[in-house]
Amino acid sequence: MAQDNVSISAHKGTGSFILQRITALLLIPLIIWLLYGLVTHIGGDRAVVYAWLADMRTVLPMGALLLAMFAHMRIGMQEIIDDYIHTPDLRSMLSFLNSFFCVLVGGIAFWSLLSITFTA
Amino acid sequence: MVELTLPKNSKISRKGKNFPAAKGAKNLRTVKIYRFDPEAPENPRVDSYRVDMTGVSMVLDVLIKIKNEIDPTLTFRRSCREGVCGSCAMNINGANTLACTKGMDELGKGDLHIYPLPHQPVVKDLVTDLSNFYKQHAAVAPFLQANETPEKEHLQSHDDREKLDGLYECILCASCSTSCPSYWWNGDRGEEGEIKDEYLGPAALLQAYRWLQDSRDDARKARLDYLEDNFRLYRCHTIMNCTQVCPKGLNPAEAIAGIKRMMVERG
Ligand code: SF4
Ligand code: FES
Numbered sequence: 001m002a003q004d005n006v007s008i009s010a011h012k013g014t015g016s017f018i019l020q021r022i023t024a025l026l027l028i029p030l031i032i033w034l035l036y037g038l039v040t041h042i043g044g045d046r047a048v049v050y051a052w053l054a055d056m057r058t059v060l061p062m063g064a065l066l067l068a069m070f071a072h073m074r075i076g077m078q079e080i081i082d083d084y085i086h087t088p089d090l091r092s093m094l095s096f097l098n099s100f101f102c103v104l105v106g107g108i109a110f111w112s113l114l115s116i117t118f119t120a
Numbered sequence: 121m122v123e124l125t126l127p128k129n130s131k132i133s134r135k136g137k138n139f140p141a142a143k144g145a146k147n148l149r150t151v152k153i154y155r156f157d158p159e160a161p162e163n164p165r166v167d168s169y170r171v172d173m174t175g176v177s178m179v180l181d182v183l184i185k186i187k188n189e190i191d192p193t194l195t196f197r198r199s200c201r202e203g204v205c206g207s208c209a210m211n212i213n214g215a216n217t218l219a220c221t222k223g224m225d226e227l228g229k230g231d232l233h234i235y236p237l238p239h240q241p242v243v244k245d246l247v248t249d250l251s252n253f254y255k256q257h258a259a260v261a262p263f264l265q266a267n268e269t270p271e272k273e274h275l276q277s278h279d280d281r282e283k284l285d286g287l288y289e290c291i292l293c294a295s296c297s298t299s300c301p302s303y304w305w306n307g308d309r310g311e312e313g314e315i316k317d318e319y320l321g322p323a324a325l326l327q328a329y330r331w332l333q334d335s336r337d338d339a340r341k342a343r344l345d346y347l348e349d350n351f352r353l354y355r356c357h358t359i360m361n362c363t364q365v366c367p368k369g370l371n372p373a374e375a376i377a378g379i380k381r382m383m384v385e386r387g
Contacts, residue, residue, distance in 0.1 A: 013354035014383045084122040
């Protein structure tokens, strides 16, 4: 009977389904905050922006923004890969590259933020 | 990769035939119909019929009239001719629906364009092979699974019975699933007989939800376990073509959302 196939169900998808929606909600205020922050620093020199980035009131939302954005990006790209790439090997490879890219670039961004904070 | 071109030998050729109107016919309308014969060495074509619409009310009547009076080789499936059996589902003027319940008065004035259900293997003309669609229906175990056998019947309160309204009426015509782009991309992925990395499609998921909602059923956990899959369930991106086309007025998209809600609630 069909339900014997349960073992081949991947038992996944719900986690990223929830995370995709939570990060989407978080990103709405965070992106507005970021745009506001950028606009108010138009014309400011490097030192001013540096000081803004090092401020704890910036670090927390910026850190949250980076985390939410890269998590959201990874899941979104994964959806596209799952939709359109039908060769299993190619799909696995692209999924790996997608995660790798998001962790790497997100990590660099996060690390840059922290290093500005702690060196300023 | 995603297939953006048609498989070999399925491009529509320009060799469609024209069937002019019978002498003295009035009230004429042009009906263009997809034709494909697997035994002929030719690609599919679109034939054009000039049909006298006097006394014709439904699209199925048009097809029957063509078959009876103009071209007996035209092949299509029908049985009940009243929207109960689901056999006459096809693509009429760009939307999947039942030929027998689609009124000519709903179709405006211009030519009629009739094609088989999209993205299914064509057996002949308007007849598609729905084996995979039925396999997906079977996969959700569309029957009662109760732990105990009651002396007489499985009882259900009126309120619980009402929860099945809008779910049980599906006639498995496949209009919804074959209108869904996600189903086109991922509805036929598994090897023969198995469902792996394959989207089950709106019709099968509507039935899955119908049994998940049934107060008499005890297999809820196993059902959810089976559905919790990146492909079987989560290829639904809420495109809503399914709900738009369902000729029975059902809402598979809402049922799928219901399954996702159950997944989230159970964590
Ligand atoms: S839900 Fe509607 S469109 Fe889909 S198979 Fe059932 S009756 Fe047909
Ligand atoms: S002939 Fe039965 S649904 Fe159309």
